[in-house]
Each structure stands twice: as structure tokens, then as C-alpha cells.
Amino acid sequence: HEAPPTKDEL
């Protein structure tokens, strides 16, 4: 798996 996207969304 790739790195998870940055969790900046709510």
C-alpha cells in the first residue's frame, strides 16, 4: 500500500 493521504479533511 501507498502511504495514506494526509488526513486534513473532515
Added chain:
Amino acid sequence: MNLFRLFGDLSHLASIIILLQKIRSTRSCRGISFKTQALYATVFITRYLDLFYDWVSLYNFTMKVFFIASSCYILYLMRYKYRPTHDPSIDTFRVEYLLGPSAVLALLFHYRFTVPEVFWSFSIFLEAVAILPQLFMLQRTGEAETITTHYLAALGAYRALYIPNWIYRYFTEDMVDPIAVTAGIVQTALYLDFFYVYFTKVLQGQKFELPA
């Protein structure tokens, strides 16, 4: 942050304020699905576990705290303060059918096999379908108070606005979050029927009534 995202979040905030206003002004939670509200509280708590170890921004932190706190407060209002105004006999959607598949999907699709990441995926899948008990209740009763339809419209607008936000981010930041995007499109699609009646009836000044 782009305008779609900002207006989406503001619409989400507005939906919660409208819901609180509905409960306060009618002194009743009639027409509101307790199950949907409990699912939203579950969504926020399982998604925002990173509140304790990951700092994104003051905006992000404040919104997360607000969503967790307001969803718990709404549950308190429904369960205790206005309990007699909630009729469980029309809030009959089986939430197991939403929780189970969301858990299975989270175990199958996640970015890392860690507790917070699997919970995060779970919350994304659960949020996509958390509105179903509410829509099911609306379908059963066939009508809704106008303020309740404004709540649903603001909630639907929040989801709809996240879609252009993702398209924008794809082109400007090369950012793609396939789990959030897939679940988000499903979630928005669930509102289409509702939006149709909202635009053709409520915004024309008529009562929200479904054809018999």
C-alpha cells in the same frame, strides 16, 4: 483549503445548527432518526482518533471537537431531554445492516492495517450510509417539517461540495483519496431523491410530502 471544501464544511456546521434549532424551537425531536444521529456520533469518534496524536491545524482541531461534542449533545437531547417526543416505532431501520458491511469493507479497504487507519476507513464507509435510517423514516412517514428538510439539505450540500473539492485537489495538489472519494460519491447519490423533492417542493414554498 479551497472554496468547495470551505463551503462544504460550513454547510456541515450549518446543518448541525439547524438541527439544534429545530429541536429547540419545536421542543421536540419528532421526525429525527435517533439511529442516524447515533451513527454520526460513531462516525466522528472513530474517525477523529488522531485528535490525540496528530496535529493538522487549529481549524481542523476545532471542527473535530465541535463535531464530536455536538453529535454527543444531540444524542443526549434525544435520549433524555426530549425523549418523549421520539417515537422508536417509526425509527426501525436495522443498523446492523450498515455497521456490519462497513466493518467488513474497512477490513478489506484501508491505507494501512493499523487500528486508527481501519477505524478511519470504517468511519468513511459508515458515514456514507448513516443517513439511511433518517431517509427510511422520511419514506415511512411520507412528510417532514420544513426545518428538518433544511437540515437534510445542508447535510447533503456538504457531501456534494466535497466532490468538486476532490476534483480541484486532484488537479492542483495531485491528491487522490480513493476510499473517501468512492464512499463520498455513494453518500451524495443517496441524497438525490431527497434533493429532487426539496427543490421542486420545499423551495417552492410547499410542504415536504412524498407521493403516496
